[in-house]
Amino acid sequence: MRYLISVIDDKSNPGSTDRRPAISAFNERLVAEGHWVFAGGLADTDAATVVDNRGEQAVFSDGPFVESKEYLAGVWVWEAPDLDVALQLAAEASKVCDRKIEVRPFR
Amino acid sequence: MNDVDAREAITRAHHAEWARVVASLTRRFGDLDIAEEAAAEAFATAVRRWPADGVPPNPGAWLTTTANRKAIDRIRRESRRDDKHKEARMLHGDVPPEPLGAIDDDRLRLIFTCCHPALAMQTRVALTLRMVGGLTVPEIARAFLVRETALEQRITRAKAKIKAARIPYRVPSAEDLPTRVSGVLAVLYLVFNEGYLATGPDTDPVRHDLTAEAIRLTRLIRALLPDDGEVAGLLALMLLTEARRPARISAAGELVTLNEQDRGAWDADLIAEGHRLVRERLASGTAPGRYQILAAINAVHTSARDIRDTDWSQILALYDQLVRLDPSPIIALNRAIALAELDGPQVALAAVDRLEDKLAGYHAYHATRADLLRRLGRSRQSRAAYDKAIELAGNTAETAYLTRRRDQLR
Numbered sequence: 001m002r003y004l005i006s007v008i009d010d011k012s013n014p015g016s017t018d019r020r021p022a023i024s025a026f027n028e029r030l031v032a033e034g035h036w037v038f039a040g041g042l043a044d045t046d047a048a049t050v051v052d053n054r055g056e057q058a059v060f061s062d063g064p065f066v067e068s069k070e071y072l073a074g075v076w077v078w079e080a081p082d083l084d085v086a087l088q089l090a091a092e093a094s095k096v097c098d099r100k101i102e103v104r105p106f107r
Numbered sequence: 108m109n110d111v112d113a114r115e116a117i118t119r120a121h122h123a124e125w126a127r128v129v130a131s132l133t134r135r136f137g138d139l140d141i142a143e144e145a146a147a148e149a150f151a152t153a154v155r156r157w158p159a160d161g162v163p164p165n166p167g168a169w170l171t172t173t174a175n176r177k178a179i180d181r182i183r184r185e186s187r188r189d190d191k192h193k194e195a196r197m198l199h200g201d202v203p204p205e206p207l208g209a210i211d212d213d214r215l216r217l218i219f220t221c222c223h224p225a226l227a228m229q230t231r232v233a234l235t236l237r238m239v240g241g242l243t244v245p246e247i248a249r250a251f252l253v254r255e256t257a258l259e260q261r262i263t264r265a266k267a268k269i270k271a272a273r274i275p276y277r278v279p280s281a282e283d284l285p286t287r288v289s290g291v292l293a294v295l296y297l298v299f300n301e302g303y304l305a306t307g308p309d310t311d312p313v314r315h316d317l318t319a320e321a322i323r324l325t326r327l328i329r330a331l332l333p334d335d336g337e338v339a340g341l342l343a344l345m346l347l348t349e350a351r352r353p354a355r356i357s358a359a360g361e362l363v364t365l366n367e368q369d370r371g372a373w374d375a376d377l378i379a380e381g382h383r384l385v386r387e388r389l390a391s392g393t394a395p396g397r398y399q400i401l402a403a404i405n406a407v408h409t410s411a412r413d414i415r416d417t418d419w420s421q422i423l424a425l426y427d428q429l430v431r432l433d434p435s436p437i438i439a440l441n442r443a444i445a446l447a448e449l450d451g452p453q454v455a456l457a458a459v460d461r462l463e464d465k466l467a468g469y470h471a472y473h474a475t476r477a478d479l480l481r482r483l484g485r486s487r488q489s490r491a492a493y494d495k496a497i498e499l500a501g502n503t504a505e506t507a508y509l510t511r512r513r514d515q516l517r
Contacts (some may be wrong), residue, residue, distance in 0.1 A: 001273050027277060081273075081275075082275040083223075083274045083275065084275050084283075085226065104272075105272045
């Protein structure tokens with residue numbers, strides 16, 4: 001079972017910025033234990049562009065698709081046998097990243 | 108076999124076997140929906156067949172076998188088996204009879220699945236009552252004053268989440284067990300409290316069906332986890348509370364407070380059982396948790412021949428212990444009621460007034476203040492506090508009691 005792990009940051013109350021070494025160590029463990037599929041940190045939402053080509057011509061607009069103080073700061077994809085395993089890892093990930101984490105299964 | 112006997116046998120079987128049947132089907136088919144619908148169909152078949160054919164010698168086995176067949180029929184009929192595993196499991200043939208221990212383990216898995224922390228608290232309550240307790244959706248909706256359609260949706264969404272997010276059907280691992288059990292106990296305590304002080308203008312003030320169901324499920328957990336102190340504590344607390352139920356509502360439908368209750372009407376058997384559990388916990392020598400302390404407080408109350416005989420210093424000492432574990436304002440409010448008996452209403456009122464910020468929207472805060480102000484002869488302020496309490500109280504018997512007390516003020 002695959003889970004998308006979203007790391008959620010908060011513009012008005014951001015998490016700490018010195019998390020890199022701890023996250024690297026955590027990632028090594030994910031690889032060693034067979035949970036690792038993919039991960040990536042995202043650039044700031046200011047770097048986002050929204051594309052809408054559902055109409056007659058494509059519209060490109062500056063900025064994130066939702067304007068809110070909470071935003072997606074990074075993602076993991078994990079392989080885990082069930083939600084309990086994913087939640088336990090997510091609880092650790094939240095400490096390691098110092099941010100909120102959303103766990104969502106792939107279909 | 109007459110119809111009445113058959114009906115009684117079905118009611119008994121529903122109480123005793125529903126959770127077992129649902130649990131064993133959930134294990135076999137890995138799907139709460141299929142398990143629940145097949146169990147319901149098996150009981151419906153029993154309603155048709157037992158009056159004519161007689162009650163089978165082993166109703167539980169009959170129901171499980173019938174439900175298994177219904178589930179297989181259903182899966183074949185719907186032929187939405189994208190998942191080959193399911194088919195393989197389904198075609199595995201009739202499930203061999205399980206040793207009792209394994210089946211009980213199944214029920215425990217079912218309870219932990221329904222009370223999973225990834226589900227909202229209200230959803231856990233609804234799902235537990237439906238899947239483990241066998242209550243119907245209209246029954247649960249009535250108990251918690253929600254619309255049936257909304258409740259149905261909540262249960263459907265919960266089942267979908269269990270499936271899609273793969274919430275496991277298992278008893279949590281040893282290190283997770285204490286925290287997960289506490290979630291289960293919280294669900295059962297909520298069910299009990301809703302039964303004991305039912306809210307809403309159109310419900311009975313006491314819902315015996317809900318208190319009985321909560322006790323039955325807690326007994327089940329107790330049988331499955333006999334060494335857990337908090338499980339024993341919650342069971343004792345429920346039994347000692349339930350014991351007072353016969354004396355708690357007057358013939359006129361008004362709440363009767365502890366100091367005015369006819370103690371001869373209390374259920375002596377439930378009290379004896381509750382006291383036995385509390386003594387057992389005291390003898391264990393391990394530090395008590397919240398439910399064990401609450402049970403001990405109720406044991407002191409139910410040991411007293413009348414209200415004047417109550418050992419209030421013991422009760423206050425227990426509340427002091429409880430405040431350290433659970434510094435919630437509601438505990439502080441209840442502690443203040445014991446304080447009034449020992450140090451007088453003036454001291455208690457000062458303690459209660461300190462809770463205003465946190466409890467201004469809670470009817471019991473105003474009811475307690477009203478009583479203390481009345482005892483201090485401050486009638487005008489007491490009346491205002493009763494008015495506020497009446498406005499906020501949701502229980503019809505309690506509203507009747509508060510209204511009479513207010514109207515007696517001079």
